[in-house]
Amino acid sequence: MAMDEVVDRVSALAENLLTPQGMELVDIEYKREGRHMVLRLFVDRDGGITLDDCALVSRELSEILDVEDFISENYTLEVSSPGLNRPLKKESDYERYRGRLVKVKTFELVADEAGNPRKTFLGDLGGLVDGVVILNLREGQIARIPFDKIAKANLEFEF
Template sequence: MAKDEVVDRVTALAESLLSSQEMELVDIEYKREGRHMVLRLFVDKAGGITLDDCALVSREFSEILDVEDFISENYTLEVSSPGLNRPLKRESDYERYRGRLVKVRTYDVVEDEAGNRRKTFLGDLEGLAGGVVTLKLREGQMARIPLAKIAKANLEFEF
């Protein structure tokens, strides 16, 4: 089974399990690390995820994967929190984290309101409307970035 197919099937199974636990699936990685494949689930819930939550999901999801048995390669299952630099994956994330500092990387060069052309933006998230993410950049100007041009977006932790 191709990697994309594995990720799609794991996503469906994980979302079903996690919704019953009042948790959410933030991201999935299925990749080769050294000689072995790693299936990594990043999960979260209101108030934050605990080590016990990760252990519970790992046990229960491991049982589901054993029953479904669709991954032909040997792999290691890991369950983790998304961390301080949580990725923004869903449209709802851009509203949920309004006002927070984010770093956005785009596929193509995007121009901010001051005329600066760049692919990396750091600023306070103003929100998402009409498929466009708005940031107030650290330099003071605004940037409007089409969601379709975003390669990666993460919360940034300020020390």
């Protein structure tokens, strides 16, 4: 089974497990690290996730995966918090974290309102409007970045 198929099937199983417990699947990775495969899930909930939450999800998901038995390779299952620099993956994340400092990287050059083309933006999130992410940049101008041009976006921790 291809790696993206494993990710899709595990995502569906994890969502069914997490949603009733008030948790969400933030991200999932299935990749080779050294000679071993790692299936890594990042889960969260309002107010944050605890080590006990991660252990519970790991135990329950492991039992489900043992029954479903669709992953042919040996792998290590890891469940953790997305951390302080939580990735923004879903469109709803861009509304939920409105007002927070974010770093956005794009696939290609995108110009801010001053006409400066770049691939990396740092600013306060103004939300998502009609498929466009609004960022109030630290330099003072605004950037409007089409959602489909975003390669990676993360919350940034302010000290």
